[in-house]
Amino acid sequence: MSEQWAWTVETTLPSRRGAHLPLMDEILQHLGELGWDGRDYFGVQMALEESLSNAIRHGNKLDDSKVVRVECKVHADRFWIRVEDEGQGFQPAEVADCRSAEGLEAAGGRGMLLIEAYMTSVEHNPRGNCITMAKVRGED
Amino acid sequence: MSEQWAWTVETTLPSRRGAHLPLMDEILQHLGELGWDGRDYFGVQMALEESLSNAIRHGNKLDDSKVVRVECKVHADRFWIRVEDEGQGFQPAEVADCRSAEGLEAAGGRGMLLIEAYMTSVEHNPRGNCITMAKVRGED
Amino acid sequence: MNTFRRLNVNRSGTVTVVTFADSKIIDDGEIQELGQELYALVDGGGPQKLLLNFSSVEFLSSAALGKLISFEKKVRQSKSELILTNIRPEIYEVFAITKLTKLFKIKDDEADALAVL
C-alpha cells in the first residue's frame, strides 16, 4: 500500500446521467478535508465533472451495458485520476476550438478546454477512451 | 484496474479515538448501495469497528505520530479489508478467552471473537500488526 | 433523577425502565457517558429493579458490551435486579457469540420482564 496518497478509490459507474455525482462529492469531500480550497478545489471539481460526464455521455453514450472505470488518488497537495469508458474513443486534437469566432456560439466543446486549463497534466491513451489527469496544488 | 470489485479504497487514519468512523460510514454506505443488509451488513460493521478501533487503541496506542493504513474492497457479494497499524503487534492465540467462566466478566477481549464469528476468513501477519479479513455474503 | 443524554428513563410501578437514545452505540465519548448514566441509576440508592429495553439499538461495539458488563457488576453490588428486553436478532447474536447470554437475564419484551421483576 503506497504512503504517497491520503485516500485512493477505484470504482465503476453506470452510464446514466448524473451517475458520477455521488463519487464526485465523495472525492471533493476528501479534498476538502485535506485542505483543498479556492481555485484548486474548483479546478478539480471542474475536471471531475467534465471528464466523468464526457465518459458517460460521449464515450459510453448512456448505454446501460457499459461502465465507466475510475481510479482516483488524493493527497494534501496532489490529485490524480484516470477515467476510462467503453466507447470508441476520440482524438482530442481534432475537436474544434470553441474559442474561435465561429465556435463561440456553439453549445458544446468547452469541457476539454476547461480540463486543460485547470489540470497540471492531461493525457489520453491512443484510442482516446481513457483520460489521465493530475494536478499539483497551486499549479495549473 | 480490477473488474472484480465495485469500489475499493486505500487510506490512512490518524490514531485518534473515533478517527475510523467516517471511513466506516463510507464503506457501509457503499455496501448498502450494493445490496448488503441484515446479518451480513451487521457483521461487516462489527468487523470494521473492532479491527479499526483495535489498530488505533491497542496497536498505535493513540499515538498521534502513528497512522493506521486501510485497504478495503467491496462488491455485491464479497468484502475484503486489510488494516495495518504501526504498533508492536500481538499474538492472537495468546489472548485470553472471554467466554471462559473467569473471562465472562472481563471488560475486554470480545473484539477478536466477534470478528472471527462474522468474517469468512481472518489472517494476521507474523508480527501481528496487520489483520486481513474477508467475507462472502451469506457465509460466516 | 438527572437529565440524561444517552438514556431515557421511566418508571413502571417499582421498576425503572431504561431505553437508549442512540441507535448505534459506537462512539467512545458516548459510551463513556452511557456508562456514567447507567452507574448513576444504581449509585447511592438502595436495591432497584431495572429493565433495559434495547428496542432502539441497531448496533453496539465490544466497548459498549464492556460498559454493560461493568454496569451488571455494579447492579449486583447494589443488590439490584436487571433484565434486558427487546433485543434485536443481530444484537442478540452478539450476546450469544460472546456468551453474555449467560451473564445477563434476558426477556423478549417488557411485559415478560415486569412479570418476574
Added chain:
Amino acid sequence: MNTFRRLNVNRSGTVTVVTFADSKIIDDGEIQELGQELYALVDGGGPQKLLLNFSSVEFLSSAALGKLISFEKKVRQSKSELILTNIRPEIYEVFAITKLTKLFKIKDDEADALAVL
C-alpha cells in the same frame, strides 16, 4: 410570470432581475429546467432588459455554459438586452478560459448593470 424552480425573478423598474436557485449548476435535469425557465423569460414577449445575477453560483458545468449560450442567442433574436453581474472570481475565470467574456456583457454588480440597461 410562471413560478420558477431554478430561478428567482424580480422586477427593478423596466429590468427583469434574475438570480439562481442553485449554488451548483451541474445536474442535467436541473440544467434542462434552467434552460426552459430562461427561455420563458424572452419567449413571446417583446424586447426585454434582463439582468442575470450570479452571486449565488459557486459552480457550473460546461453543460450549463451551453444553456447560457443558447439563451443569449434567444435574447438577441427577441432584440432583448442581457447583462451578467456578481460573478465570483472562480466562475469568471471559467468565462475567461472559454472566451465567453467576449459573448456576454458582464458588469460587477446590479447597480453598474442598471446604469447601462
